Amino acid sequence: MTRKVKGILLRVGPTIHEEKVLTILTEQMGCITVFAKSGRKKTQYDQFYYGEWVLYETGGGNFLLNSFSLEEPFHGLKERMEDTFLAGYFAQIVLHFCKGEPRETGILLPLLLNGLYLLGKGRASLLVKGVFELKTMQLMGYCPSLAPCAHPGGHFALEDGSILCDACALPRKTLPLSATTVAAMAHILNHPAAKAYSFSIPHEEQVLLSKLTEAFLLYHLDFKSSALEMWKTIYEG
Ligand SMILES: [Zn+2]
Structure with a gap:
């Protein structure tokens, strides 16, 4: 299932199995952990980037980053x-x-x-x-x-x-x-x-x-x- 949320990137964590672990503060869901592929198909993001995150929610309840549209980089x-x-x-x-x-x-x-x-x-x-x-x-x-x-x-x-x-x-x-x-x-x-x-x-x-x-x-x-x-x-x- 794909879902779109507005949020700000609070922390870019370590890379685990070629995936970066992002912590994003969203209004609807509070803090969420999102896994982003660190290899090809690079999406540009940095700490405090705010915008719309398109996420794929796996059956196990994990969020994978699909894409991100920057609205405010601060x-x-x-x-x-x-x-x-x-x-x-x-x-x-x-x-x-x-x-x-x-x-x-x-x-x-x-x-x-x-x-x-x-x-x-x-x-x-x-x-x-x-x-x-x-x-x-x-x-x-x-x-x-x-x-x-x-x-x-x-x-x-x-x-x-x-x-x-x-x-x-x-x-x-x-x-x-x-x-x-x-x-x-x-x-x-x-x-x-x-x-x-x-x-x-x-x-x-x-x-x-x-x-x-x-x-x-x-x-x-x-x-x-x-x-x-x-x-x-x-x-x-
Ligand atoms: Zn007193």
């Missing part, structure tokens, strides 16, 4: 090394969730496409990173509550994303936050993927937002990202 990402690594980090986050229930990851496709597009256009990378991290966590079932304790406070609890005063924060693992970052996180949580990126905050607030969303993600996921480490080396370099 070439802009390759112009700045830091963007290449940040995009690689986004891909690693999605791939992490693909290990669990791959079908549900389809919901991340519009968020990823928007994020990569904005990075390629030169949008502030800290802001794109913060939005992608927090919205992904929300969509995958880890939503920070942003609920305040009974007193005014400036601490973000990594466990449940509540906002705590000095006394309440004492026994918990927290990071300092500002009124602007609370508003930014509320915007991200309250808007769909297409609009989650559409706000601006000063650079120092972006630095704080990115720290908070990254710490929240890493606190909840059993996840290490080589691309994130590389991005930090270059970005903070």
